[in-house]
Amino acid sequence: MNRCFSVLQDVVSRGDPCVLVTVAHIAGSAPREPGARMIVTATEVMGTIGGGNLEFEAVRISRERLADVSDTGAQRHLELFPLGPMLQQCCGGAVFLHFEVLTNGQSDWLDSAARIELNNTCALLVCRTSSSSFPGIEQNNPRPRPVSHTSSSSFPRRRESSETLPAESGHYPGKMLFTETGATGSLGDKHLDELAARKAHELLSAAGTPESAMLHSLIETQSTLPDTSDALFFEMISPSRFQVALFGAGHVGSALVNILAGTSDCRITWVDSRAGQFPPELPSNVEARLSDNPVAEVEDLSEQAYCLVMTHDHQLDQDLCEALLRRNDFAFLGLIGSATKQRRFSQRLREKGISEQQLERLTCPIGIPGIESKEPGVIAVSVATQLLQLQSADG
Numbered sequence: 001m002n003r004c005f006s007v008l009q010d011v012v013s014r015g016d017p018c019v020l021v022t023v024a025h026i027a028g029s030a031p032r033e034p035g036a037r038m039i040v041t042a043t044e045v046m047g048t049i050g051g052g053n054l055e056f057e058a059v060r061i062s063r064e065r066l067a068d069v070s071d072t073g074a075q076r077h078l079e080l081f082p083l084g085p086m087l088q089q090c091c092g093g094a095v096f097l098h099f100e101v102l103t104n105g106q107s108d109w110l111d112s113a114a115r116i117e118l119n120n121t122c123a124l125l126v127c128r129t130s131s132s133s134f135p136g137i138e139q140n141n142p143r144p145r146p147v148s149h150t151s152s153s154s155f156p157r158r159r160e161s162s163e164t165l166p167a168e169s170g171h172y173p174g175k176m177l178f179t180e181t182g183a184t185g186s187l188g189d190k191h192l193d194e195l196a197a198r199k200a201h202e203l204l205s206a207a208g209t210p211e212s213a214m215l216h217s218l219i220e221t222q223s224t225l226p227d228t229s230d231a232l233f234f235e236m237i238s239p240s241r242f243q244v245a246l247f248g249a250g251h252v253g254s255a256l257v258n259i260l261a262g263t264s265d266c267r268i269t270w271v272d273s274r275a276g277q278f279p280p281e282l283p284s285n286v287e288a289r290l291s292d293n294p295v296a297e298v299e300d301l302s303e304q305a306y307c308l309v310m311t312h313d314h315q316l317d318q319d320l321c322e323a324l325l326r327r328n329d330f331a332f333l334g335l336i337g338s339a340t341k342q343r344r345f346s347q348r349l350r351e352k353g354i355s356e357q358q359l360e361r362l363t364c365p366i367g368i369p370g371i372e373s374k375e376p377g378v379i380a381v382s383v384a385t386q387l388l389q390l391q392s393a394d395g
Contacts, residue, residue: 002261002262002263002264002265002285003117003283003284003285004020004037004039004047004117005110005113005114005116005117005237006114006117006118006284007039007046007047008020008039008102008110008114009110009111009113009114011039011041011046012102012103012104012110013104015104016041016042017041017042017066017069017101017102017103018039018040018041018066018101018102019039019040019041019062019063019065019066019099019100019101019102020037020038020039020099020100020102021037021038021039021040021049021058021062021097021098021099022035022036022037022038022049022097022098022100022213022235023035023036023037023049023050023095023096023097023098023213024078024096024097024098024213024214024215024233025095025096025213025214025215025225025226026093026094026095026096027093027094027224027225028093028094029083029093030050030083030093030094030095031049031050031051031052031054031083031095032048032049032050032095033211033212034211034212034213034214035211035212035213035235035236036048036049036050036212037049038055038058040058040059040062040063040066041066042063042066045059049095049097050095054081054083054095054097057081058097058099061079061099062099065099065101066101069101069103075100075101076098076099076100076101076127076129076174076233077098077099077129077130077131077132078096078097078098078099078129078130078131078132078215078228078231078233079096079097079099079131079132080094080095080096080131080225080228081094081095081096081097082094083095094225096215096225096226096228098129098213098233099132100127109125109175109177109184109185112177112184113125113177113237116179116237117237118284120239120240120267121179121237121239122179122180122204122236122237122238122239123177123178123179123236123237124177124178124179124200124203124204124234124235124236124237125175125176125177125178125234125235125237126175126176126177126178126187126196126199126200126232126233126234126235127174127175127176127187127232127233128174128187128188128192128230128231128232128233129228129231129232129233130228130229130230130231131228131229174187174188175187176193176196176197176200178196178197178200178201178204179204180204183197183200187232192232195216195232196232196234199216199232199234200234203234203236211236212235212236212238213233213234213235213236214233214234215228215231215232215233215234216231216232216233216234217230217231218230218231218232219231240265240266240267240285241304242264242265242266242267242306242391243266243267243269243301243302243304243305243306244260244266244267244268244269244305244306244307244308244387245268245269245271245301245302245305245306245307245308245330246268246269246270246271246308246310247271247272247294247297247307247308247309247310247311247316247317247320248271248272248308248309248310248311248312248336249270249272249274249277249278249288250277250310250311250312250376251376252310252336252376252379252380252383253270253272253308253310254279254376255376255377255379255380256308256380256383256384257270257282257283257286258380259380259381259384260384260387261282261283261285261286262283263384264384264388264391266285266391267285267286267287268285268286268287269287269289269297269301269302269305270282270286270287270288270289271289271291271294271297272288272289272290272291272294272311273290273291273292273293273294273311273316274290274312275290278290294311294316294320295316295319295320295323298320298323298324298327299327301327301330303329303330304329304330304331305330305331306330306331306332306334306387306390306391307324307330307332307333307334308334308335308336308366308383309321309324309333309334309335309336310335310336314341317335317336317337317345318345318348318349321333321335321345321349321362322349322352322354325349325354325358325359325361325362326354326358328358328361330361331390331391331394332363332387332390333361333362333363334363334364334366334383334386335362335363335364335365335366336364336365336366336379337364337365338364338365339364339365341364342362342364342365345362345364346359346362366382366383366386367379367382367383367385367386368382368385368386368389
């Protein structure tokens with residue numbers, strides 16, 4: 001779910017109890033990946049964990065929980081769903097879902113999580129959770145041999161205090177929030193806090209992109225599935241690496257923003273020189289820049305951005321392409337227009353000293369092949385598909 005914690009903060013702040021449902025772990029084929037999220041209130045469902053019977057059951061369980069909601073105490077649990085035998089879904093794998101009931105009295109950590117998400121930085125949320133003991137909800141987990149929570153197989157030996165991230169008791173009850181600079185909160189046990197800190201450090205410093213959700217069982221098991229009788233649940237708040245720079249707020253640009261902002265985990269910098277072109281309300285992952293000199297905005301763009309030039313002025317389009325090609329650190333540069341426009345721009349840019357190697361990085365026309373319609377919405381769909389294909393291939 002895009003911008004999950006910002007949406008969650010809005011729901012909770014308006015006084016609506018809700019359940020955050022997260023795919024915590026999968027085995028085999030599953031409809032969504034770990035970290036996929038859904039917010040359930042008494043009347044709404046926002047986001048998806050894959051649809052079908054799995055989602056239907058998750059919504060039902062969430063609303064059973066909401067019917068018994070309390071303003072005190074942590075209310076979170078894990079459920080195992082074998083997709084074939086239990087839900088008759090053809091995926092055939094197994095999905096662990098984490099359910100967390102949230103009210104105004106249980107959301108101290110949300111402000112921090114939403115701010116981290118808005119700032120596009122990285123953090124890790126950790127809580128202690130267990131299999132369901134809610135009346136009427138079947139417990140599907142295997143029951144391996146339990147291990148004492150004070151044994152060395154469950155917890156690391158106590159480290160020196162200089163290695164332990166600080167935990168402020170009294171904040172975020174039962175939950176910890178880790179950033180690159182420290183930690184807030186406590187799981188209620190100093191050994192658990194140390195274990196969570198060690199694993200959080202490993203995840204935050206790992207090369208590449210770690211999974212968005214991970215279970216760490218505190219119970220030994222020989223099963224291929226994690227035991228969830230007692231476990232730590234890690235949730236990554238990951239910065240978006242899909243940065244889009246869009247120059248032009250015309251019909252195609254507006255349609256493209258609506259598509260990308262609502263369906264992908266991207267951040268959009270949207271630039272135009274004309275007052276009144278931007279809609280009055282924008283999604284939280286879109287930054288509108290009204291600029292008398294759009295070309296000057298090129299200098300401040302993120303590296304490896306996916307850049308699109310589609311302004312109302314062909315000379316401005318050319319100037320933007322020149323500035324972007326000279327910078328030459330983008331992931332993609334697309335120019336709206338015909339093959340004729342591409343040829344004319346290329347010739348003019350050669351005369352300005354842009355090399356053939358640089359010009360090869362300019363894509364015009366844009367969009368996936370085979371779609372001939374010039375309707376703005378159709379062009380936007382085609383361009384969005386092209387960007388998503390490229391971003392997926394880039395990893």
